[in-house]
Amino acid sequence: MEKIANLAFYLLAFMTFISSLVVLVSKSARYYFLGAIAAFMSIGGIYLLLKSPVMFVIQIVFFALGFGLLVIFLGNDFNVEMKNPINKDIKTLIAPFILSIFILLIAPFLANQILSQKTNFDYLKNFFFEFASSLDLVLILLTIVLIIVLSGFYTIAFWRKK
Amino acid sequence: MSVIAFKIMLLGLILFCFGIFITILSKNIFKIFFGVLLAYSSSLLALNCWKNPTGEILSITFAIIAPFFIMAGMFLTIKLTKKFNTSDISEIEKIAKGEK
Known part of the structure; x- marks a missing residue:
């Protein structure tokens, strides 16, 4: 079983690298969208090796299908080819x-x-377990504060525009 | 941590570097967005390998934020391409300077 898992890991890692290289080098939108979707799909496959199906679903739905939506919205630009895809500054x-x-x-x-x-992560564990009991509450409070601050910024920006 | 989880963590770190690399090297705004997303998802992958409460809470929190982040990036890139009629960032810069 371990051999199969190792083989799958190396295959998925190879796929991710090749597809992200395709994204970097390709001139046409046809290839780099496909490369992007393949890269996110293969990262999703790695989540299955970690036995975390929730993260697999999140990866496939939001990352891969998000790029799929981009393909649908910008289907007209597929024939445009870039002359220099890589920035050489x-x-x-x-x-x-x-x-x-x-x-x-x-x-x-x-x-x-x-x-x-x-x-060996013992020293890290000892460091973090002191805060782990209060970390739940802190994270929830942080997310609430972040949402309030962001929404405040957006409302102020909207109000100033008017 | 098992051996395969450790390997996946290494892969996540390398992919994070690669995502930043793509973001800086590419001219197209979709490729830049792809690089950011690759770095984000690979950092989530590296966090998820570390199976203790802190790592799991962090990875789930970042995974909850991810859809908003992706939608915002998508709408931004689509708006930019529709306004300037290109996805090349140097051409967008030229047009924006010309408008001033």
């Missing part, structure tokens, strides 16, 4: 820098975990 050098800095930051942790062959 000097500013885009920031992207590899961000990537390398992020990887360098997490590299010691990952190397330690891989070398020890056991994943």
